[in-house]
Amino acid sequence: MSRVTRGARRSLTRRGESAELLVVGLGNPGSKFSGTRHNLGREVVDEVVKRKDLALKAGKDQALVAEGRHDQKLVVFAIPMTYMNDSGIAVAKLMRRYRLEETKKLLIVHDELDLDVGTIRLKESGGMAGHNGLRSVSQHIKTHDFCRIRIGIRGPFEAQKGAQHVLSRPGKKERQELDLSIMNAADSIDIILNEGFESAMRTFNKK
Numbered sequence: 001m002s003r004v005t006r007g008a009r010r011s012l013t014r015r016g017e018s019a020e021l022l023v024v025g026l027g028n029p030g031s032k033f034s035g036t037r038h039n040l041g042r043e044v045v046d047e048v049v050k051r052k053d054l055a056l057k058a059g060k061d062q063a064l065v066a067e068g069r070h071d072q073k074l075v076v077f078a079i080p081m082t083y084m085n086d087s088g089i090a091v092a093k094l095m096r097r098y099r100l101e102e103t104k105k106l107l108i109v110h111d112e113l114d115l116d117v118g119t120i121r122l123k124e125s126g127g128m129a130g131h132n133g134l135r136s137v138s139q140h141i142k143t144h145d146f147c148r149i150r151i152g153i154r155g156p157f158e159a160q161k162g163a164q165h166v167l168s169r170p171g172k173k174e175r176q177e178l179d180l181s182i183m184n185a186a187d188s189i190d191i192i193l194n195e196g197f198e199s200a201m202r203t204f205n206k207k
Contacts, residue, residue, distance in 0.1 A: 115152030
């Protein structure tokens with residue numbers, strides 16, 4: 001179990017301090033998109049924040065943010081309040097605010113059309129896989145060399161219907177599978193904090 005604690009002050013950051021890990025869950029803001037497949041990244045961050053008894057608060061970086069400490073090091077969880085296609089705007093601002101010079105300390109959680117429903121995979125770098133949120137992040141931070149947790153949402157559809165698929169809500173059976181994926185993704189973040197990214201990959205990429 002990860003030992004993330006919160007402080008009494010409004011912000012846990014110290015002058016000149018860099019976050020040890022910045023976890024960002026991608027999605028779209030507003031009730032119109034709540035529960036859609038494209039918002040799974042947001043749901044994972046919501047779950048992690050709830051587990052750690054933290055609170056997401058609106059800040060100056062176009063994102064909801066929760067700060068905690070793990071082994072005395074600053075850990076930040078965030079949900080962009082931009083639309084998916086502009087996710088990189090918020091991510092770039094958060095990286096500057098939390099002095100994240102190493103992009104390997106950025107962890108993006110997102111839905112993935114190339115993976116079967118119920119599957120999660122961790123990845124240290126890679127391409128965009130047609131994901132507009134990842135593309136925006138890469139464009140704004142000038143690299144694709146950041147870590148990801150990918151949550152499978154593959155469906156029986158033609159390629160051109162992908163946008164309709166990600167922006168729709170799953171049925172009851174699929175929702176149950178996705179809820180389990182959210183729990184597993186949250187578990188993987190615990191392992192990342194306690195044992196490192198490679199350990200989490202060994203655990204979840206073989207399932």
